[in-house]
Amino acid sequence: MAKPVAQESKIAAGSSQSAAAAPVKRHISDEPITRKNWWKHLNFLNITLILVIPMLGIYAAYFTPIDKKTLIWAVIYYFWTGLGITAGYHRLWAHTSYSATLPLKIFLAAVGGGAVEGSIRWWSRDHRAHHRYTDTDKDPYSVRKGFWYSHLGWMILKQNPKRIGRTDISDLNQDPVVVWQHKNYLLVLTVMGLVFPTLVAGLGWGDWKGGFVYAGILRIFVVQQATFCVNSLAHWLGDQPFDDRNSPRDHVITAFVTLGEGYHNFHHEFPSDYRNAIEWHQYDPTKWCIWIWKQLGLAYDLKQFPANEIEKGRVQQLQKKIDRKRATLDWGIPLEQLPVLEFEDFQKQAAEGRALVLIAGVVHDVSSFINDHPGGKALINSAIGKDATAIFNGGVYDHSNAAHNLLSRFRVAVVRGGCEVEIWKQAAKENKGSVAHVDSNEARIIRAGEQVTRISVPHVAAPAV
Numbered sequence: 001m002a003k004p005v006a007q008e009s010k011i012a013a014g015s016s017q018s019a020a021a022a023p024v025k026r027h028i029s030d031e032p033i034t035r036k037n038w039w040k041h042l043n044f045l046n047i048t049l050i051l052v053i054p055m056l057g058i059y060a061a062y063f064t065p066i067d068k069k070t071l072i073w074a075v076i077y078y079f080w081t082g083l084g085i086t087a088g089y090h091r092l093w094a095h096t097s098y099s100a101t102l103p104l105k106i107f108l109a110a111v112g113g114g115a116v117e118g119s120i121r122w123w124s125r126d127h128r129a130h131h132r133y134t135d136t137d138k139d140p141y142s143v144r145k146g147f148w149y150s151h152l153g154w155m156i157l158k159q160n161p162k163r164i165g166r167t168d169i170s171d172l173n174q175d176p177v178v179v180w181q182h183k184n185y186l187l188v189l190t191v192m193g194l195v196f197p198t199l200v201a202g203l204g205w206g207d208w209k210g211g212f213v214y215a216g217i218l219r220i221f222v223v224q225q226a227t228f229c230v231n232s233l234a235h236w237l238g239d240q241p242f243d244d245r246n247s248p249r250d251h252v253i254t255a256f257v258t259l260g261e262g263y264h265n266f267h268h269e270f271p272s273d274y275r276n277a278i279e280w281h282q283y284d285p286t287k288w289c290i291w292i293w294k295q296l297g298l299a300y301d302l303k304q305f306p307a308n309e310i311e312k313g314r315v316q317q318l319q320k321k322i323d324r325k326r327a328t329l330d331w332g333i334p335l336e337q338l339p340v341l342e343f344e345d346f347q348k349q350a351a352e353g354r355a356l357v358l359i360a361g362v363v364h365d366v367s368s369f370i371n372d373h374p375g376g377k378a379l380i381n382s383a384i385g386k387d388a389t390a391i392f393n394g395g396v397y398d399h400s401n402a403a404h405n406l407l408s409r410f411r412v413a414v415v416r417g418g419c420e421v422e423i424w425k426q427a428a429k430e431n432k433g434s435v436a437h438v439d440s441n442e443a444r445i446i447r448a449g450e451q452v453t454r455i456s457v458p459h460v461a462a463p464a465v
C-alpha cells in the first residue's frame, strides 16, 4: 500500500486502456541501470514528496522549538491521517470490507488525502494488484525484489505501469467521493496535508511555524513510513499461521507501527474481513474505530469471515508444518519395501545366530538393541526366533508407544501370511484404504497406537503357510 501522488496520470492511463496501440516503446524500467542512464530511472516527483521534503522538515525542525500542544496535535493528526489510510483507503475502498455513510466517507477521504500517499483511486488500484498478484512481477511492490524495493524503491524508481497487474476498479469509479478526491487530489493534499494542521496550531495557540513543521511535514513523513512498512515489514517479519506459500506475515511490531495492519498473513488470506487482528488482545485500533463507527451509525455491513473457515486455514497450515517435521524423522523401512520371508526361513536364520524377532508378522533384527533393552537381555533373547506378538503386546509387558516406534527401525522383512501386515500390503497394492493415511508428502502417517506392531487383542502364534 501507500504511495505519493506520483505516476498518477501514467498509471491511470495504463489501467484504463489496453496495450492495443502501435509499436510499444521500451519503458525505461526495462533497461538496466547504468552510470549514464541512472537519473532517467528516478521518479523525481516521488523523491521530492517522500525524501526531499521530509529532509527539509528535519532541517527546519532544528530551528523550530517544539510546543507541547503542537506535539500533541501532531500525534492526534498522525492517528487521523493514518486512519484515513488504514480504515479508509485500505479497508473501506481497496477491500470494501465494510460500508460507510457519506459523512464518514468524506472524513476518511479528507484525512487520507492528508497522509500524502496518492488518491484513493490510484492507491486502491495498486493495492488490489498487490493482493491479486502478490510476490509476482505484476505486484507493484513485490517484496521478492528486496526489502527496500518494497518499502521505498518502487516509488523512487520509475515503474512500467503496463507491468502492474490489471484490476477492476469500476466500483471506485462510481463512488462520487473517490472520483472527486481523485480529480482534486493536489488541492486535498495541500489543504489536508499542510494547510489544515498549520491552521489548527496557528489559530489555536499561535504556533504557525511549529504546526507547519511538526503537524504538517514531519507528521506526513511518519505516516508515510508507517504505511510503507505494510509493504515491506509485513512481508518480511513474523509468522505465517494461515498460509506460507506467499510472503505476508503476522507480527505485533508491524501492527504497532501501522495502526493494526500487522496481521498481514491473516489479511492476505481474508482480505475482505474488516479486521486484521482477530484476537481481542491483538493491537488493531483501525478495527476498533470501525466498530465504534458502527455503534455510532456511521459504518455498516462490517464483513467477517466465519470462524470455522479461519480455523480451517490455521489447521491446514499446522498440518503442513507437521508433515514437514515428519519428513525429517526415520519411521523405518516402509512395509511394502520389505522382502517377504517364509516362516521357516525366519526360524532358520534365527537359529543360525541372527537376532530376529517376529512381531505382528514383521521380522525385526534386534541385535543392536539387546544390550540396551530396558527389560533386560534375558527376556529379549527368549523371544528370538519366535512370534513375540503377544508377549510384546501385553503377554509379558505391554510395551510403550515409544517402544513400538523404536521397533519400526529394526524391521527387516515381512513373514508370508503375516497377519495384518499382508492384509495391509494387499490393500496398499490395490490402493484401497491406504490413501487416508498418507500425508501431503505422500508419506504414510503413523499415529500413536496405530503402529503395525501394536495388536490390541494379542494372538498366540503366527500362522505359517
Ligand SMILES: [Zn+2]
Pocket: 130, 230, 231, 234, 235, 248, 264, 268
Ligand atoms: Zn501485502
Ligand SMILES: [Zn+2]
Pocket: 090, 094, 095, 127, 131, 267, 271
Ligand atoms: Zn490489503
